[in-house]
Amino acid sequence: MYQRYYAIYMNKILVTGACGQLGSELSTALAHLKGVDNVIISDIRQSNELPSGMQFIPLDVLDQEAIDKTIQKYHIGQVYHLAAMLSATGEQQPRNTWNLNMNGLINLLEVCQQRSVEKVFWPSSIAAFGSHTQLVDTPQFTIMDPETVYGISKLSGELWCEYFHARFGLDVRSLRYPGLISYKSPPGGGTTDYAVAIFHSALKGEAYQCFLGENTRLPMMYMSDAVKAAIELMSVPKKDISIHTSYNLTAFSITPGELTTAIQTHIPEFNTIYKPDFRDLIAKTWPQTIDDSIARQDWGWRHDYGLDRMVAEMIRNLALTPN
Numbered sequence: 001m002y003q004r005y006y007a008i009y010m011n012k013i014l015v016t017g018a019c020g021q022l023g024s025e026l027s028t029a030l031a032h033l034k035g036v037d038n039v040i041i042s043d044i045r046q047s048n049e050l051p052s053g054m055q056f057i058p059l060d061v062l063d064q065e066a067i068d069k070t071i072q073k074y075h076i077g078q079v080y081h082l083a084a085m086l087s088a089t090g091e092q093q094p095r096n097t098w099n100l101n102m103n104g105l106i107n108l109l110e111v112c113q114q115r116s117v118e119k120v121f122w123p124s125s126i127a128a129f130g131s132h133t134q135l136v137d138t139p140q141f142t143i144m145d146p147e148t149v150y151g152i153s154k155l156s157g158e159l160w161c162e163y164f165h166a167r168f169g170l171d172v173r174s175l176r177y178p179g180l181i182s183y184k185s186p187p188g189g190g191t192t193d194y195a196v197a198i199f200h201s202a203l204k205g206e207a208y209q210c211f212l213g214e215n216t217r218l219p220m221m222y223m224s225d226a227v228k229a230a231i232e233l234m235s236v237p238k239k240d241i242s243i244h245t246s247y248n249l250t251a252f253s254i255t256p257g258e259l260t261t262a263i264q265t266h267i268p269e270f271n272t273i274y275k276p277d278f279r280d281l282i283a284k285t286w287p288q289t290i291d292d293s294i295a296r297q298d299w300g301w302r303h304d305y306g307l308d309r310m311v312a313e314m315i316r317n318l319a320l321t322p323n
C-alpha cells in the first residue's frame, strides 16, 4: 500500500541534457502530455533555446549528490537521462566524453535505484555498432565493436542498464537512435548532423559543403518520431519489454546524395559539395540500414516520417523560422 502512495508522491519527470537537440523537444512533448508543472528540466547550464514554461535547474550529472538532492527535492518518479557528448566532439575530447557519458549514467542509475525511481529512459545509438557488425539490415544481436569513444560509452552504457535491471530490478528503457533530424534545436557535434546542416544551407540559398561522402548511407529519423518512440517506450507495460540493453530503432536510410536530390525537388538550384573528413570514416563503421523488428513486435513501434515527408516538413518549418 505504501508503495502506491510513494508512486503518487514521486510523480515528476526529470530530463537531463534538456537543452540539447533531443532534450529540448522531448521536454516540450512531455510537458504537453503530463503538464508543465510535472516536468523538471536540467542541463549543465541554461541555454537561450530552453523550452518555456518548465522549471529549469542547473545540474551536472557528474555530481551524484546533486542528482540525489534533485530527485528527492522534486519528487522525481521518472528520469529521461540525455546529457552526453556526441560522436564527433567525443573524438576531440575522448577522456571527457567517457567521463560524462559513463559516469553520468552510472551516477544516475545508482541514485534511481537507491531512491526507487519508477522508470529511467536513456538513449543509445547506432554508434554502439562497429565495422565488424553486419552493417546492412543490422540485427538486434550482432557483433558490436564501436570505434569511437562515444560508441564505446553507448555500448558500455547499454550493458550497465541491463545490469541494473537484472541485479536491482531497475526499470531502465533504451533505444538505439539513428541520426536525428530536427529544425528547432541544432544538434551538437554528431556525425549525422550533416542531415540537419544541409537544410540550413539550402534555405539560405547556399551550396552545402558536406563532411560525409556522397554515398555514405546512414539510418535517420525525424525528431517527432524520435520523441514519439521515447514516450511510447516509457508507457509500455514492463512485461512487454524484452530488450533491457537497448532496442534497435529506425525510420529510413539515406545518403547525402539522396538527401540532396530530395531537397532539390523543393529547391532545384540547391547543390552539395563533398569534402569528406574523419566523420565519414566514423559513419562507415555504423549501420546503413537497421532491423528494428523487435521494437515493432514488442511495443508496436511505427515511424510516421519517411524521407519525402521529413524533407517537406523541414523545409516548411525552417522557412517559417526567423533567422
Ligand code: SER
Pocket: 086, 087, 088, 124, 125, 126, 127, 150, 177, 178, 179, 180, 189, 190, 191, 192, 193
Ligand atoms: N547522432 C549521433 C552522432 O552522430 C549518433 O547517435 O554522434
